[in-house]
Amino acid sequence: MGALGVGIGWRPELDLTVERLPGVDFAEVVAENLRPDRLPESLVLLRKRGLPVLPHAVSLSLGGAAPVEVKRVARLAALAEALEAPLVSDHVCFVRAGGLDSGHLLPVPRTREALDVLVANVREAQKALPVPLALENIAALLDWPDAELTEAQFLTELTERTGCLLLVDVANLYANARNLGSDPERLLDELPLERLAYVHIAGGVERDGVYHDTHAHPILPEVLELLEELAARTDPPGVLLERDDDFPTDDELAAELAAIRAVVTPP
Template sequence: MRGDRSGGMTGERDDGNGRTELGVGIGWRSELDLTVERLAGVDFVEAIAENLRPGDLPESLRLLRAKGVPVIPHGVSLGIGGAEPPSPGRLAHLAACAEALDAPLVSEHLAFVRGGGLEAGHLLPIPRTRESLRVVTENVRRAQDALPVPLALENVAAIFGWPDDELTEGRFLAELVERTGVRLLVDVANLYTNQVNLGLSAVAALDDLPLERLAYVHVAGGYEHQGIWHDTHTTAAPEPVLDLLTELCARAAPPGVLLEWDDEFPSDAVLAAELGRIRAAMAAGAERVR
């Protein structure tokens, strides 16, 4: 079931380049279900696939789907960046979630999460070498063949860098896209995290990325402690992250931008204000193109 179709859910729009126009959204969490249902300006949502049972979806997600709100299954444990092929069982679950939600696409992380029977317990960066690129290319193709909709891969927030890297993150992703046609989920908060913690230029990464293959964008907040940025998804996005969103929007019009908030949930008013800040940052980037 090659995942190369653009999606056909009611209310979705194809931009003519095979990309589904999504708008501005928020990460669906069970703690936020009533908030998401009643919050104005939520064009789409993303749900953690590992928390879903395709045959028994939460009532809130069923309600959102009935209202025509796109729901994207977002995986956190496939481990497509490992040396071992992705698990057929995990791929089958992602596929079932996509079918149950009539999703336009599925997203996952370009990360290492397990190997040799051991679970890392974290989304770890992969070595950006030519050999790693060959392995990941094959893993992505396996995943695409198993999914009924397109796959988008997300850049991760790294807690360390591999000493033998041969490619920048942007160039690695660009070559992976060229080889597989996979779409990109660009997390600008993760780019900011890597800039603060590893000294990797976030703007240079944007310059390298093939943004014409952009599926959507993540925005999230965190905090700095003793010179280290912690990408916690528990607070408002800092201005540097929104500045990166503006930089991205000055280069390409993203089909969608989604706010992630995973704990210490604020009021509806705070979340609505965050969506407003995202829209303002997007508009500022679009204005620079004119």
């Protein structure tokens, strides 16, 4: 593979698991859940072993109309420095509007005006960050009407205008295919994969005709197939397994990591 390898999302419930799991090359943490000046001992241990630990933010709201909140970016920057992280990430989304916080990652309208706002906010955040910023495609339950750009065009122009990297979540691609009727393979064909930082993969489940990207279920074979499609187009620098709830046994997680590695490692 590339520089990162196969990794897993570190969570407090998985701290001992991540320490002892075989085949973990790097880890990712939810940035808002940590204090830069008080890192958990488990993460300190992983860093001493030389494992990269990447902060993944969920609250910058870079796609929102409001200016970027300086304190949030400064905290992410401090965490990146404390972890000596090679990069940080967030999402192509907004979470706040009109003084309200949705608590969810909401899709950005794919219009020229919305792209201009996103680009301006990304550039502002980049000024305060000590390392490159990667942005992730989200799973959405709705598409805004009157789109002026396809998702690939939107993300391509975003990377061109800001120099940001892409964090491609193949589980989100699958969710959008199921719920919105998008074509994930065509999107992979059209994305600027030369800007790929790494990849997310996770499990989900269908309820009442809607597919939910839960991060609490095993990876579906169809999602692994999308990872294989991506790997056929480019050599992903890293692939990270996300699990946030209903945590399985160490053996089950190790099996999922092995399945991921089998897909992205040439025979």
